[in-house]
Amino acid sequence: MPGDSLQIAIATRGKALNSFDAIVIGSGISGGWAAKELCGQGLRTLVLERGRDVQHLKDYPTATLNPWEFPHRLRMPAAFDKQNPILTKCYAVDEATAHFFVKDTEHPYIQEKPFDWIRGYQVGGKSLTWARQTQRWSVTDFEGPARDGFAVDWPIRYRDIAPWYSYVEQFAGISGNRDGVDTLPDGEFLPAWDLNCVEQGMKQKIEKAFTGRHVVQGRCAHLTQPKEVHLQQGRGRCQARSLCYRGCPFGGYFSSNAATLPWAKATGKMTLQPDSVVHSLIYDQESGRATGVRVINAHTGAATEYFARIIFVNAACLNTNLILLNSTSRRFPQGLGNDNGLMGKFIAFHNYRGSISATIDGPLDQYYYGRRPTQPMMPNFRNVHQQETDFLRGYMSFFSAYRSTGATTSGPEIGGAYKDALGEPGGWGVFMMMQGETIPKESNHVRLSTTEKDKWGMPLLVTSVGYDDNDKKLMADFLQEGRAMLEAAGCINISTSDSGQAPGLDIHEMGGVRMGRDPKTSLLNGNNQLHGVPNVYVTDGACMTSTATQNPSLTYMALTARAAHHAVASLKKEPCRISDVRFRNS
Numbered sequence: 001m002p003g004d005s006l007q008i009a010i011a012t013r014g015k016a017l018n019s020f021d022a023i024v025i026g027s028g029i030s031g032g033w034a035a036k037e038l039c040g041q042g043l044r045t046l047v048l049e050r051g052r053d054v055q056h057l058k059d060y061p062t063a064t065l066n067p068w069e070f071p072h073r074l075r076m077p078a079a080f081d082k083q084n085p086i087l088t089k090c091y092a093v094d095e096a097t098a099h100f101f102v103k104d105t106e107h108p109y110i111q112e113k114p115f116d117w118i119r120g121y122q123v124g125g126k127s128l129t130w131a132r133q134t135q136r137w138s139v140t141d142f143e144g145p146a147r148d149g150f151a152v153d154w155p156i157r158y159r160d161i162a163p164w165y166s167y168v169e170q171f172a173g174i175s176g177n178r179d180g181v182d183t184l185p186d187g188e189f190l191p192a193w194d195l196n197c198v199e200q201g202m203k204q205k206i207e208k209a210f211t212g213r214h215v216v217q218g219r220c221a222h223l224t225q226p227k228e229v230h231l232q233q234g235r236g237r238c239q240a241r242s243l244c245y246r247g248c249p250f251g252g253y254f255s256s257n258a259a260t261l262p263w264a265k266a267t268g269k270m271t272l273q274p275d276s277v278v279h280s281l282i283y284d285q286e287s288g289r290a291t292g293v294r295v296i297n298a299h300t301g302a303a304t305e306y307f308a309r310i311i312f313v314n315a316a317c318l319n320t321n322l323i324l325l326n327s328t329s330r331r332f333p334q335g336l337g338n339d340n341g342l343m344g345k346f347i348a349f350h351n352y353r354g355s356i357s358a359t360i361d362g363p364l365d366q367y368y369y370g371r372r373p374t375q376p377m378m379p380n381f382r383n384v385h386q387q388e389t390d391f392l393r394g395y396m397s398f399f400s401a402y403r404s405t406g407a408t409t410s411g412p413e414i415g416g417a418y419k420d421a422l423g424e425p426g427g428w429g430v431f432m433m434m435q436g437e438t439i440p441k442e443s444n445h446v447r448l449s450t451t452e453k454d455k456w457g458m459p460l461l462v463t464s465v466g467y468d469d470n471d472k473k474l475m476a477d478f479l480q481e482g483r484a485m486l487e488a489a490g491c492i493n494i495s496t497s498d499s500g501q502a503p504g505l506d507i508h509e510m511g512g513v514r515m516g517r518d519p520k521t522s523l524l525n526g527n528n529q530l531h532g533v534p535n536v537y538v539t540d541g542a543c544m545t546s547t548a549t550q551n552p553s554l555t556y557m558a559l560t561a562r563a564a565h566h567a568v569a570s571l572k573k574e575p576c577r578i579s580d581v582r583f584r585n586s
Helices: 002-017 029-040 078-083 139-148 158-172 197-209 228-232 256-266 317-325 416-422 469-488 553-572
Strands: 019-025 045-048 270-273 276-284 289-297 303-313 345-348 354-360 376-378 395-405 425-437 445-453 459-464 491-498 510-512 533-538
Touching (some): 002 019, 029 045, 029 270, 029 553, 045 303, 139 158, 158 256, 197 395, 197 425, 197 469, 289 533, 303 553, 317 345, 317 445, 354 469, 395 469, 469 491
Parallel strands (some): 019 303, 045 270
Antiparallel strands (some): 354 491, 376 395, 445 459
């Protein structure tokens, strides 16, 4: 029939218009890297972001405002706090940054156990608001699960990812010292930020008192001394304003908006589409591959399908799990690639519950100048080369020494004397916190609700993630050892604390679509491909087999760059060699 022919022709044209070489789901830290690498290798790439568009410079409305220019002097109104009991727990949320975070009512989820899910739905995702701490994993971190008998063996080792660490460090710009500590490998660093005089003294005393424990300056994604590749990105030196969460107009810290997405755009190969909620991936049983994605317009609810030969799922850990679990078909009724039923399970995170405060008799005739975006840290020293304690794995510690104001709250907070004291430094204080590794467990999981859906017609995510005895023992050890180290450093008035915070507030959730060697016990292979659907790659937090103690974002970046080059090499049926990789945007 003529009408049928017309419909077929329209359908064919529509598919052609919506077809790309690659699709990237998510534009945050890992999605931005996927876009940069795929476009840089000549692939026409569609980048789908469920949130609004945020353009570098143009869409940082609060970046240069002073506290008195905000209606509530940076405080959130009581009504906002009441409506957002989860979001307002986040350290980075205030009147200058709230527009970069998902409100509690905007995308609800079901907490089977308390879990604070902090999200950023916009172009750039949470790369606009992350803490920018970037440490490499070590040899023992990748060997840990196999050695200690938890999770599954990582399918890669440090030697496999080390050159990719170097690659992303050079582009992103990471400041730090070459400290020569095997538990925290050195990288390609820009000049480090300084320790202040009290921190330098604490470092000397701690390292003298405790063999094998090291104090290093925190490594962070800030341009202390930009190189040519950073100037080509249009980025400038970090101004140490400590207003990073508002979006940096200088490009001083690494974000998708300032670095990878503009680089991808410059190739002419990227199509960036915000307001696009990915519903599911489309699976073709005949070819055994995913052929595209189903997308819901965030505002109109209209559905559209897009097609590609390669798909990268980088929606951030829990949303990546949600999308893949929702991608059902006759072949995969439990979710795309989920033959073993393990998708959504073995979720892990970082334990931030323990902290310690103290005072120290620091020199009252010395001060430190200005601000800095990082603080001293201590790499993990527990159970590194062998099992030594009654708990598995260990923790990294961060601390800083500071001078508080000379004003006290013991008297009236009014009058000329109080005003003068506000401008004078007081005594020295110290704050220390933990970042502990948690053990992935099958019982810690996310799944789809069978009864409730969101406004886009997708099942709500159910979170069932909690602490265990190992986490409590690990925290107790940090509080004990942290106290001992601060005492050795000369601290007094030491006070320890357990915040009791729920998982999730660390914003380091990982797992659910873990890498491994065996398709029976993992979802992804050593190149981050779904075992059962090899043209689908997952390189955000969902892919992680274990958490180590380090901040995870640098590892996401390195895994993404590595996987993107593998994907393109597979299309071309060529080997993937890091030696062939160059920064190019044309």
